[in-house]
Each structure stands twice: as C-alpha cells, then as structure tokens.
Amino acid sequence: MKKLLKTTFAAVALVTSALSGAAVAEEMVIAEPVHSIGYLPMYVAVHNGYFAEEDIEPTIMTSEGGGAHTNAVLTKQAFAFIGGPEHNAFAKAKGAELRAVVNVVNRGNVYLVARADVPDPAEGESMSDYLKGKTIATGAYGGTPNSITRYILATNELDPQSDVVMRELATAGIMAALKTKQADIGVLTEPMLTAGIEEGLWKEPFYNVPRELGPYTYSTLNIRQESIENDPELVERFVRAISRGLAFTHDNPEQAAEIAAIEFPTMDPEALKSTLDRAFADDLWSADGDIAPQAWETGKAVVMGADILKQDVPYEDIIDLSFWEDLQN
Numbered sequence: 001m002k003k004l005l006k007t008t009f010a011a012v013a014l015v016t017s018a019l020s021g022a023a024v025a026e027e028m029v030i031a032e033p034v035h036s037i038g039y040l041p042m043y044v045a046v047h048n049g050y051f052a053e054e055d056i057e058p059t060i061m062t063s064e065g066g067g068a069h070t071n072a073v074l075t076k077q078a079f080a081f082i083g084g085p086e087h088n089a090f091a092k093a094k095g096a097e098l099r100a101v102v103n104v105v106n107r108g109n110v111y112l113v114a115r116a117d118v119p120d121p122a123e124g125e126s127m128s129d130y131l132k133g134k135t136i137a138t139g140a141y142g143g144t145p146n147s148i149t150r151y152i153l154a155t156n157e158l159d160p161q162s163d164v165v166m167r168e169l170a171t172a173g174i175m176a177a178l179k180t181k182q183a184d185i186g187v188l189t190e191p192m193l194t195a196g197i198e199e200g201l202w203k204e205p206f207y208n209v210p211r212e213l214g215p216y217t218y219s220t221l222n223i224r225q226e227s228i229e230n231d232p233e234l235v236e237r238f239v240r241a242i243s244r245g246l247a248f249t250h251d252n253p254e255q256a257a258e259i260a261a262i263e264f265p266t267m268d269p270e271a272l273k274s275t276l277d278r279a280f281a282d283d284l285w286s287a288d289g290d291i292a293p294q295a296w297e298t299g300k301a302v303v304m305g306a307d308i309l310k311q312d313v314p315y316e317d318i319i320d321l322s323f324w325e326d327l328q329n
Helices: 002-020 037-047 068-074 086-093 127-131 144-155 171-179 192-199 209-213 225-230 232-251 253-263 269-281 293-305 322-328
Strands: 026-032 056-062 080-083 098-107 111-114 135-138 165-168 185-188 215-224
Touching (some): 026 037, 026 068, 037 098, 037 215, 037 232, 037 253, 056 232, 068 080, 068 086, 068 215, 086 098, 086 215, 086 293, 098 209, 098 225, 098 232, 127 144, 135 171, 144 293, 165 171, 171 185, 185 192, 192 269, 209 215, 215 225, 215 293, 225 232
Parallel strands (some): 026 056, 026 080, 135 165, 135 185
C-alpha cells in the first residue's frame, strides 16, 4: 500500500512540477504509529494530490510500537509523525525540541468496550466499581490510548498496579487478548472497534472518550524544531496540504469515504460505513487544523493524571501554530 502511494504520488508530483516549472518533488516520510481511519484527512491530502501541488512526495511509514513514530522523527528517518503532542513534551524532558504544527484528530479517538460475554456497567453503577478487578487490554505504555486508560483509572481512584490488571499490548494483541478471554475490557480505536463489533467479539462502547473528554490534542502532526528553523517554506507547504485534507474531509464525507475504502480495502463496506459514521458523529477531526489551547489542556491533564508526564509543559513549548495562522490570512 505504501509503495503504491509513493509511486502514484511521485508521478502526480512530477507532472505538477513539469507544468509549473518547479523542481522535482521533495521526498518526505511521515511516520504513523498504526494505519488508522483516524488519520483519514492525511490520506485524503495524499490521494487528492494536495502534497503534489506543494511539490512534496510523501511516504506514509507505519512504525507500530510505543514511541517508534516519534523516534523516527528524532533520528531523522522521518520529517513528521502523527500522534499526541505529549510526545513532544516527553522529548523536551530529554533535551529534544519537537513542535506540533497542525491538528488532525481533535478528540480522544479511544473507546472502552466489554468482551461479548462480560456485562456492561449496570444502571447507576460507578465506573470505579465496574472496572475494579477487571483485566484491561490497552496500548503500549507511552502511547495515547495507554495514557487515557491510566487517566480514566486515576480519575476513578483506581490503582493500575493493584485494582485492575493492565495488559499493555500492540494493537493486534488487544483483539487477541479479548478473543482468547485474557482480557475483560478493551481500549480500542477504529477500524478495530467496528470490526470486533461486527464479529461479535465485543459490544458497543460503554465509555465514549470523544464525548466524555471533548476537544483533545489526540493526533497532531509534529516535526523537529530545526525543520522550522532551517526550512520554514517546506513546513508551510506541508501544513497547507494537511489543512486542505482536513477541510475536504469535513466538507465532503462521501468522497472521503471513497478514499477510506482505498486505504482499507479488506474492510467490510458496512463496517467501514459504521466506522466513518461514528467518527463524524463524534466530531473526531479538526475542521481546519487549529490547535486550541483548551485541547492541549485536556491532553496534558490526561498524561499528567496518568503520571506519565511529570511536569507541566506550556502550550508554546511544544506547539507552533504560526504556519497555520499565516495560512488564514
């Protein structure tokens, strides 16, 4: 899939460059932690040629596992990564400077489900009482789903070491843990969420994070500070391409769904439709790329409440919206 994207996009970029008299498109790697429908606006920007029109040839690299996507940028294997800007805060604590430059996923794209044979919370039952003693399968430590899990436990006065059993797994491992009854609760994202519902492995979510937590810097696009300093013109083109992908997704859900079907060709069409219906209903994506201070306050509260981020990190230390703001003028 990634080779196809790169080859197709390179051809479009070369044609665009030839017509405009511009240089051959600049290659760019964007690292993602998992291939996810949550990142649809980024895929839209690729398929619609918005990067090509900016003389950029992108390759989407999936680097699943912990902070591998962040490390790809820190080690200059990638220009940008898509993920929570808390990773920029983690890197800053170690002396590295990363900045979020445009938003994508503006809600916590995580849902808690119970295994099919495990009852949902009873009416009036507190989340603390319901979760206590259960085994919860969530993402790897340091990833945003893991942080949200720990935050939910902390806000319900539950200790992840003693009140529940935490299974911190790669994405595929979460489904396997529920399927083999090694976990009672799963912390899931799309498209796995809908796929498991369709298969009867679990039920509809009993806890909807997008609705419960509201605006949230779940997945921004993040780059090295030195890229901002050394190649601001490239950063501006990058931000413009992503912003156009967001606007198109927001304004043209049916056409965006067609691109999702290309990116996820093995997904059942009805399941894909259900997944996208949920995403649009939950206001999953930023409409324009803005990163509101309130959204970072929520994101920061999650990682600090989960005791993963140890010190307060101001908005301006990890987020630079100057390129996005310039595009609004």
